[in-house]
Amino acid sequence: AQSVTQLGSHVSVSEGALVLLRCNYSSSVPPYLFWYVQYPNQGLQLLLKYTSAATLVKGINGFEAEFKKSETSFHLTKPSAHMSDAAEYFCAVRYAGNMLTFGGGTRLMVKP
Amino acid sequence: DGGITQSPKYLFRKEGQNVTLSCEQNLNHDAMYWYRQDPGQGLRLIYYSQIVNDFQKGDIAEGYSVSREKKESFPLTVTSAQKNPTAFYLCASSITWSSGNTIYFGEGSWLTVV
Numbered sequence: 427a428q429s430v431t432q433l434g435s436h437v438s439v440s441e442g443a444l445v446l447l448r449c450n451y452s453s454s455v456p457p458y459l460f461w462y463v464q465y466p467n468q469g470l471q472l473l474l475k476y477t478s479a480a481t482l483v484k485g486i487n488g489f490e491a492e493f494k495k496s497e498t499s500f501h502l503t504k505p506s507a508h509m510s511d512a513a514e515y516f517c518a519v520r521y522a523g524n525m526l527t528f529g530g531g532t533r534l535m536v537k538p
Numbered sequence: 539d540g541g542i543t544q545s546p547k548y549l550f551r552k553e554g555q556n557v558t559l560s561c562e563q564n565l566n567h568d569a570m571y572w573y574r575q576d577p578g579q580g581l582r583l584i585y586y587s588q589i590v591n592d593f594q595k596g597d598i599a600e601g602y603s604v605s606r607e608k609k610e611s612f613p614l615t616v617t618s619a620q621k622n623p624t625a626f627y628l629c630a631s632s633i634t635w636s637s638g639n640t641i642y643f644g645e646g647s648w649l650t651v652v
Contacts, residue, residue, distance in 0.1 A: 435578070458638050469542075469628055469643035470581075477638045516580060520637045525596065528580040 432529035449517030542644035561629035
């Protein structure tokens with residue numbers, strides 16, 4: 427069965443520091459991978475997605491993620507955190523013929 | 539503007555009562571989904587529909603029911619059989635059911651049992 431693991435349910439960074447949110451998926455078959463962001467009491471907004479076109483994917487708000495098949499990872503990064511980045515981030519994986527499966531989420535806190 | 543509209547935003551249910559959450563999309567998407575989110579947890583799939591007049595159970599369908607009579611509408615009924623319905627419910631849609639398509643989400647509805 428497909429699964430996705432987000433390491434760290436809470437991550438705290440200082441404003442201006444590097445953001446690194448970790449995501450690992452389980453399968454030898456290349457999946458479709460997604461990162462979503464959720465602000466309090468709101469729905470999910472797509473940050474970026476990987477569909478095998480390029481291993482380094484750039485998304486909105488300065489975020490990017492790199493697909494590493496050898497590590498089965500799709501970590502999300504941003505060079506410089508902003509206060510407005512504070513939110514819950516979800517990694518999700520989907521394989522052909524299957525449904526979207528979400529990780530448990532990582533809450534990002536940004537300290538001034 | 540195109541998007542997914544969920545209503546109501548907040549809903550309170552009494553014990554033994556059925557309630558229906560509305561979901562409407564004007565994106566002309568074929569596929570629609572309902573997810574449940576519990577505080578501090580990820581999303582779990584309740585039901586999905588690939589096309590009008592068809593729907594399938596997801597991972598946690600017990601105590602829920604849906605209909606898909608129109609392409610733009612996918613209401614979710616939380617029945618009295620759902621023993622722990624307090625949660626945040628998210629409706630979503632995608633162009634088709636194909637795996638590479640982006641799934642877009644509505645703003646969500648809070649359901650609380652009183």
